[in-house]
Every structure is written in structure tokens, then in C-alpha cells.
Amino acid sequence: MVSSYLVLVWAWTRAAMAYRASFALMVLLGSVITATDVAVILVIFANTTSLAGFSRDEALFLYGVAGVAFSLCDMFVSNLDRISQHIKAGTFDAMLIRPVSPWIQMATDRFMPSRIGRVLQAAVVLGYALAVLDLDPGRLWMLPVMIVSGIVIFASLWTLAAAAQFVLTDAPEVTNAFTYGSGQLTQYPFSAYGRDLVRGVTYVLPLAFVNWQPGLYVLDRADPFGTPGFMRFLGPAAAVVLALLAALAWRQGLRHYRSTGS
Amino acid sequence: MASQPEIRLRSRAAPADNPALPSAGPCTGSGTERHRAITIRRCATIPLYARLVRYGFRKHATYVWAALAGAFTNSVFGVLRAYVLIALWDARPGLAGYDVVHAVTFCFITQAFIGPMQLFGGGLTVPERIRSGDIALDLVRPASLQLWSMAEDLGRAGYLALARGIPPLLLGAALFGIVWPAGAGHWAAFLTAFAAGWAVSFAWRYLVALSVCWLVDDRGANAFSLVLTTPCSGMMVPLVLVPGPLGEVVRATPFAAMVQAPADVYMGTADVPRTLALQAFWAVALLALGALGTRAIRHKVVIQGG
Amino acid sequence: MIELDRAGRSFKVRRETVHAVRDLSFRIEAGEFVGYLGPNGAGKSTTIKMLCGILTPTSGTVRVAGLDPSRRRTALARRTGVVFGQRTTLWWDLPLRDSFELIRLLYKVDRRAHRERLDALTETLDLGPFLRTPVRQLSLGQRMRGDLAAALLHAPDLLVLDEPTIGLDVVSKAGIRDFLRRLNAERGTTVLLTTHDLGDIERLCRRVMLIDHGRLAFDGTLEDLMATAPAGETIEDVVTRLYTAGVPPERAPR
Numbered sequence: 001m002v003s004s005y006l007v008l009v010w011a012w013t014r015a016a017m018a019y020r021a022s023f024a025l026m027v028l029l030g031s032v033i034t035a036t037d038v039a040v041i042l043v044i045f046a047n048t049t050s051l052a053g054f055s056r057d058e059a060l061f062l063y064g065v066a067g068v069a070f071s072l073c074d075m076f077v078s079n080l081d082r083i084s085q086h087i088k089a090g091t092f093d094a095m096l097i098r099p100v101s102p103w104i105q106m107a108t109d110r111f112m113p114s115r116i117g118r119v120l121q122a123a124v125v126l127g128y129a130l131a132v133l134d135l136d137p138g139r140l141w142m143l144p145v146m147i148v149s150g151i152v153i154f155a156s157l158w159t160l161a162a163a164a165q166f167v168l169t170d171a172p173e174v175t176n177a178f179t180y181g182s183g184q185l186t187q188y189p190f191s192a193y194g195r196d197l198v199r200g201v202t203y204v205l206p207l208a209f210v211n212w213q214p215g216l217y218v219l220d221r222a223d224p225f226g227t228p229g230f231m232r233f234l235g236p237a238a239a240v241v242l243a244l245l246a247a248l249a250w251r252q253g254l255r256h257y258r259s260t261g262s
Numbered sequence: 263m264a265s266q267p268e269i270r271l272r273s274r275a276a277p278a279d280n281p282a283l284p285s286a287g288p289c290t291g292s293g294t295e296r297h298r299a300i301t302i303r304r305c306a307t308i309p310l311y312a313r314l315v316r317y318g319f320r321k322h323a324t325y326v327w328a329a330l331a332g333a334f335t336n337s338v339f340g341v342l343r344a345y346v347l348i349a350l351w352d353a354r355p356g357l358a359g360y361d362v363v364h365a366v367t368f369c370f371i372t373q374a375f376i377g378p379m380q381l382f383g384g385g386l387t388v389p390e391r392i393r394s395g396d397i398a399l400d401l402v403r404p405a406s407l408q409l410w411s412m413a414e415d416l417g418r419a420g421y422l423a424l425a426r427g428i429p430p431l432l433l434g435a436a437l438f439g440i441v442w443p444a445g446a447g448h449w450a451a452f453l454t455a456f457a458a459g460w461a462v463s464f465a466w467r468y469l470v471a472l473s474v475c476w477l478v479d480d481r482g483a484n485a486f487s488l489v490l491t492t493p494c495s496g497m498m499v500p501l502v503l504v505p506g507p508l509g510e511v512v513r514a515t516p517f518a519a520m521v522q523a524p525a526d527v528y529m530g531t532a533d534v535p536r537t538l539a540l541q542a543f544w545a546v547a548l549l550a551l552g553a554l555g556t557r558a559i560r561h562k563v564v565i566q567g568g
Numbered sequence: 569m570i571e572l573d574r575a576g577r578s579f580k581v582r583r584e585t586v587h588a589v590r591d592l593s594f595r596i597e598a599g600e601f602v603g604y605l606g607p608n609g610a611g612k613s614t615t616i617k618m619l620c621g622i623l624t625p626t627s628g629t630v631r632v633a634g635l636d637p638s639r640r641r642t643a644l645a646r647r648t649g650v651v652f653g654q655r656t657t658l659w660w661d662l663p664l665r666d667s668f669e670l671i672r673l674l675y676k677v678d679r680r681a682h683r684e685r686l687d688a689l690t691e692t693l694d695l696g697p698f699l700r701t702p703v704r705q706l707s708l709g710q711r712m713r714g715d716l717a718a719a720l721l722h723a724p725d726l727l728v729l730d731e732p733t734i735g736l737d738v739v740s741k742a743g744i745r746d747f748l749r750r751l752n753a754e755r756g757t758t759v760l761l762t763t764h765d766l767g768d769i770e771r772l773c774r775r776v777m778l779i780d781h782g783r784l785a786f787d788g789t790l791e792d793l794m795a796t797a798p799a800g801e802t803i804e805d806v807v808t809r810l811y812t813a814g815v816p817p818e819r820a821p822r
Contacts, residue, residue, distance in 0.1 A: 036493040036498060039498075040499045043499050089655075090655055098642075098674055099646045173335060177339075193345045259617050
């Protein structure tokens, strides 16, 4: 599994590296594009000291954690959402005759190493926030847990989106609302959002467990929505449940795959 | 008879019917009498471009589900952005001359612009045709490539304005309440600003598309365009929030003319004549550059054989 | 090698069920060279895709090399080679040689065996001149030879070919046919081939199966097939008659 993944990643990386100048430019432009998200946060906090009860540096901490998890998935998993293109072109068949899981082949399809710029950008923001915030060192063990469960949650979302595209061949773009929408949602403290929306992304789509619930623990803050304290530690459980659901959906999608004519 | 003048008009538009003008052939060179004859015909073929607009509209109308999926995604992002801006205006009521309803309206109207203004780039077939070499066929047509593309893009924008523009606005109105233009004058001003914003957007994307002719990899040009458009248009955060001289600069860019300007006219928070003047300036300037680019491309294709 | 027992696959098209393949039963033994014929839309590709595990049958059972293809797809992939004439299974942007190296790693073929097979295939299929060319720049004939080599690098016991000679010129066709015949005769590889080119059938296949409206209409040797017709008829005449008269039109969706 892992070795096949690395083999495919390496092949696409070599293909991308053929144009070195273009590669360097894409790394740069990619990180500038994601940096605009930080710029927006900075512009907002240039006009206020506190947004929905959180300071600029706290907001940057939440942004950084989710950003690292999201951009890693964007780099290593998000190619899955090209599946409807492969289904339409009939090239998905070619992935099914290889002795490697089609999930791995899709996830690495046209792998773009230049997306590393986005990961680095998010990591820099997180590093800055950790440096300036006076956090309780006894709570920092949660940080790697958050990032890993965040990666699992986002990767599961992309898998669900890809599975849905077996059915939604006419409008695959609708899944963007959930994948990239989740990336957008987790950029801000959830206290900014409406109560019903936060309930939805806590109990239905467990996005609150990427950075919000565990982040409250790291920042030593009470939940403005009043959820009980044990919820801060449910991230890994939520990630596992979502991953199982995603695996199930993916298998169902494959079973119901109807290869195109000819 | 009402049809009489129409017939006359048409016969004037077709130079082949006019014995004073020579017939237009493929070997027509620039500066000759024949060339001028073609030029006259170009300006008069409004029915051709009207038809192209319709084809552009119809072509996109076949992808109803894709458009609705886009509308859904745009609406979801509108909701997320709106919450953040509501939180900001809760902390700073009346910030930058907007009240909280303006801030919410801004989110949804700019999300509604994404489809028609094609804010993430693309929407034109020119780069594909340059790469395949088919552009040579387009360039020998007795019609301007730029006007041709513009007509098709107008059809596309028209369809997406309906299919992807209206749903986010309705959702925003239902969830949060937004402002609507008051009266016919206000609507007319908005529609003018909207059309002008589209013209700037087309002119910019056309320039980006032509750059494929000189670049190996067009992804670079597209990413570069996105880097400028996303933050400078006002799509992420109202440009009125950007402080100091930086704010002055971004509010004067062609990108602001695509999004911030028509949004302000819509909400009634703009100095209408000044805003329209800015948009008109950028539309004319970028379209003129595009015309120069088209000439350069024709030169390149003819001399180097594509 | 291949065993189908009342296998069927239906699709729902706007609430109506269309049976692409219905109650199909046949066996193919190891070492056979079988031609699989049928008019467009008869169910050829659907059968092939069920054999590879791309499509899951909706009724009956399919076994290939003793495995259920849709459940054991990756295990089966190590034992079968598949070539689609209409589209390549190679990586569009990679040079042919890199595609082959990728296949070696994915199929976990050891380096020495791979080198030997690649050298042999390079020689017999004459791949040398374009090994460094990206797949997208290859001509149709070159690409097909590349696809064939890619399908054989892991030395499969079964080779499935879906219209391998489509769109090829006379010389390329002859080269591919010659190669397939030797592969079957010398290595004993089982070959199943679908085609519209009756020349392929005449020159290669000892056994012919003809499918129409999702059902098997004929299964026997080429001689048996010709024996059903009056003397003097060519294979084209026989097949045309079978295609047009063929099986009673039972396809009406239920």
C-alpha cells in the first residue's frame, strides 16, 4: 500500500520536475494564494481586537492547525476529486486492472509537489501562533493529536466526495462545497458561526473536532456554546468513525461503478 | 411598409451587394480597398454577434446541473463568509460606512459574481485552440477573434448570472436579509456597473488567454491571474476594510472594477459616476491591449505558421 | 481459466432495466485462443469488464483463474494482462520507459526478470525507437505495441484484448497478430480477444464465440462456424447473417 503510493508519487513528481522554473513559480504562487487567507484574517483584526471572543493570535492558532491538516490532504489526497473526469473519459477502467487499490491511484493522480508551498505557509502561521501565545505546556500533547485527526477527517471527507461522484457524474462540483467549504469553515473560531451550523458540523459532519473542540482545550477556553468538557477529547473517535463511513461509501461506489459504453 | 428600411439596411451591410466595393477574398491585405470593405462589414455584422451570444448562452445552458452545483457551492461559501463579517460588524458597528446588512449583502452579491465574472479564471476556448493550432482557422475568419470571444462570453455570463447569480442572493435574503436596489434608476445603475464589470473581467481573461501563445505552461499565467484577482477584487473581504494607501491602490485596480465596484453600486454605497468611470477606463484600456495582442498573435501565426 | 455461470449484468437507464449481458455461461481452458465476436452493443465489453473485475455482475457467477474478479480484483490483476484498443492504460505524461518501470514497481516484479522480459518485448515488438517518448506523443500503432508490452511485463497467464487492432494500418496489424500467435503457441498464454476485424479471427482464433443481445449465439471452432453455412460463403457472409438474423430480439427491457 504505502510503497505503491510512494512509487506513484515519485513518478508524478519526476514528471512535474521536468520544468524546474515552472515548478518553482507554482510553489511560490500556490503559497501566495493561500497566504491571502491569512491576509484576510489580518485585515479583519486590523479593524478589531477581538472576533467572536477570540484574539488575533488565538484565531491564527486555530487557522494554523486546520491549515496544516487541510493542506496536507489537499496535497496528498485531494486528487481523488478528479474521479468524475476519469469516469467520464473512461480512464478509470485502467486503474481497475492494476494490482493497486484505485483509491491510491486516484489520490496520487497528477500529484502536484508544488502544493508543498501551502503546507509550509500554514506551518509558518502555526509556528508563529505557538511562539506568541502563552500556552500551558502540559496541554501541548493535544497538538499532534489534533493534526493527525484533522488529516483523517479531511481525507475521509475527500473520500466521501469521491464516492459520491460515482453517482453525481453530472454535477461533481457540488462536493466542493463540503471539501473546500470545510477548509474555509475551519479557518475561523466556530463562535463566529450560528448555533445551528455549529451543531451540524459537530454532530453530523464532525469538523468541530479538527481544531475547534481540541483547540479550546489547548487554549484553555470554555466553549461559548456550552458543550461539556469531555467533547474536547473526542477528535480521534470522530475521525475513526468518519473514516469507516468513508471506506464503506467508497466500496459501495466501486461496486456500483458503471463503466462507460464502448 | 415597415420591412422596407430593414431590407435596405441589410443590403448596405453586405458589401458584396455593393458594386462600388470589390468582393472580399482570403488574400485581402491590410490597407487595400478590399481590407476596408471587410472592416466595414465587420462593424455591421451585429446579427452574427447576437447569434454568438445566443450560442454561448445555449452552450452553457446544457450544463444545468453543473451550474446548480456551482450555485450551491457559492451559496455555502457565502454563508460562511457572512458569519465572519457579521462577527466583525458586531464588534465594530458602522465600520467603513457599511452596516451589518451591507456586510452580509456584500458577501452574497460577490459570491453571485463568481459565475458570471468567471472570477477563478478561464471560461474562454482561446488557450485550448492556441495549443491545438485551431486558432489559425479562427484568425482567417472575416470577424475579429476578440469580438467573437467576447460575444460568446457574454452569452456564458448571461446564463451564469441567472443560474449561479440568483440562488446565492435568494439564500442570503432568506437566511440573513440583504438590501435590494431601490427603484428603476438604482437597478439601471447596477446593471450598467455589472455589465461593465463583466467587460473588464472578459478583457482581463482574454489577455491571460493570449499569453499561452508565448508561454510554455499556461498554468503559471492562470495562477498569477488568480493571485491578483482573489485578494484585489474584494471577493475575500470588502476592499473598504483595507487601510491606508494600500487600500487606495487595490480599490483602483481592474480587479476592484470587477467585484467591489458593482457590489457598491448594488448596495448604494458608491459614488455612481466615479465608479462607472473607473470601470469604463479599465474596460477600454484592457480591451485595447487585447486588440493589440490579437494583432500580435495573427502576426505570429501567419509568419511562424502557428 | 475462465468460467461463467449464468452471469448477467443489467443497468438502470431512466428507471428501465437494460440487460447488457444475460445468463451467459461458458468455460475457457488454459492455453486456448478465443475470439469473442458480436455487433456493437451486444455485450462484448461488458463481459470483458466483468472478467477484469471492473464491473460487478448483477446475477450469476464469474470466476477467472479460480478467483471472483470483483472481490479479488488486485490479486487477479497480477495474473491477467488487459489491453483496451480504444484507450491506453499507460501514463499519458510519462515516457514509455518510465511507464514500464512504474509497472514493474506496482506489480512487484523483480528487477532481473523485468529486465529480461522488457528486453525480449522490446525486440519482438520493436519498441526501441520510442522508449524515451512520452505516451501522448506516440502514434496509434506505437502506443498499441507499448500497451501490449505493458500488459505482458508481469508475465500473466491470461491476456484479455478488447479490439487491439482497431485503427491500425496493415503492417502494424500483421506485426501484432504474429506476436499474439507466438505468445499463445510458445508461452501457452490464454488469450481472449474481441474484435470487429474478421481477419484477426481467421488468422488467430481456434475457437469463436459470438454474442448477440447479451446472449451466446454461437460457440465452437472456426470450422464449425463455417460448416453452418452453404459452401462458398466467406466468413464475412456467415457473421453478417448471424448478426442480422441472429438471436430473436428478446432484449425488450422489462
